[in-house]
Amino acid sequence: KQAAYVTTSLFISKFDLPLNIITQVFVAVLRVHQIEARFMVKEALDLLAPVISNRSKNTDESTVWVNWVRRIILESDFQQNTILYQFLISQKDIFCEYKDMFIPNIISYIGRLTLLTNPSSENQTLTIDLCDLVMYWEKRSSSENNDGKDIDMENNGIIVSSSSTSLSQREAFAAFLIRFICVSNHRACETPLGSKALSVLTELLSIGYLPEAV
Numbered sequence: 001k002q003a004a005y006v007t008t009s010l011f012i013s014k015f016d017l018p019l020n021i022i023t024q025v026f027v028a029v030l031r032v033h034q035i036e037a038r039f040m041v042k043e044a045l046d047l048l049a050p051v052i053s054n055r056s057k058n059t060d061e062s063t064v065w066v067n068w069v070r071r072i073i074l075e076s077d078f079q080q081n082t083i084l085y086q087f088l089i090s091q092k093d094i095f096c097e098y099k100d101m102f103i104p105n106i107i108s109y110i111g112r113l114t115l116l117t118n119p120s121s122e123n124q125t126l127t128i129d130l131c132d133l134v135m136y137w138e139k140r141s142s143s144e145n146n147d148g149k150d151i152d153m154e155n156n157g158i159i160v161s162s163s164s165t166s167l168s169q170r171e172a173f174a175a176f177l178i179r180f181i182c183v184s185n186h187r188a189c190e191t192p193l194g195s196k197a198l199s200v201l202t203e204l205l206s207i208g209y210l211p212e213a214v
Helices: 002-014 019-030 035-056 064-075 081-090 092-114 121-144 167-183 192-206
Strands: 149-152 158-161
Touching (some): 035 064, 064 092, 081 092
């Protein structure tokens, strides 16, 4: 069945089909959560995302497909959401304009990942990839939205980013990153994931995302 979804998604990506049919297939694939099928599910979603995003623009249903992604994330359990969050990571540019719909849930999910006892290497990688995703979205938003920047002359003219994410969530996000860095059995700079975590934290601080959080 999952292979059929990949085949159907490939067909949709090559031919011009009605938006409602594309949406139905997209939602059906989003609801597939079998762990053994995750690679095919992600492949199908990666094929469909650019198509449904482009076809939905300038229509009355421009955000329907995004709302479905968020809805299914909220309805799914912790393990099932692994596939969906990996999908967000792989399609970070498409979802960037909708980042405010997902960042609170991502931060909460990161918190749960960092509290796992003996997390797998896959979960550790997902944790830092999600942190990197949030950083990418916020940094891109900060650079594109000139109206969202203020010059703080008392802090040597540092550009401070205005984020729609609440301060409490930003504080939690910083705490999760620091926890990940500190609980490692090795120095952070000695491992690829630790180095990436340090880089994400440094980047967020550089754009003023955490001016009062750390």
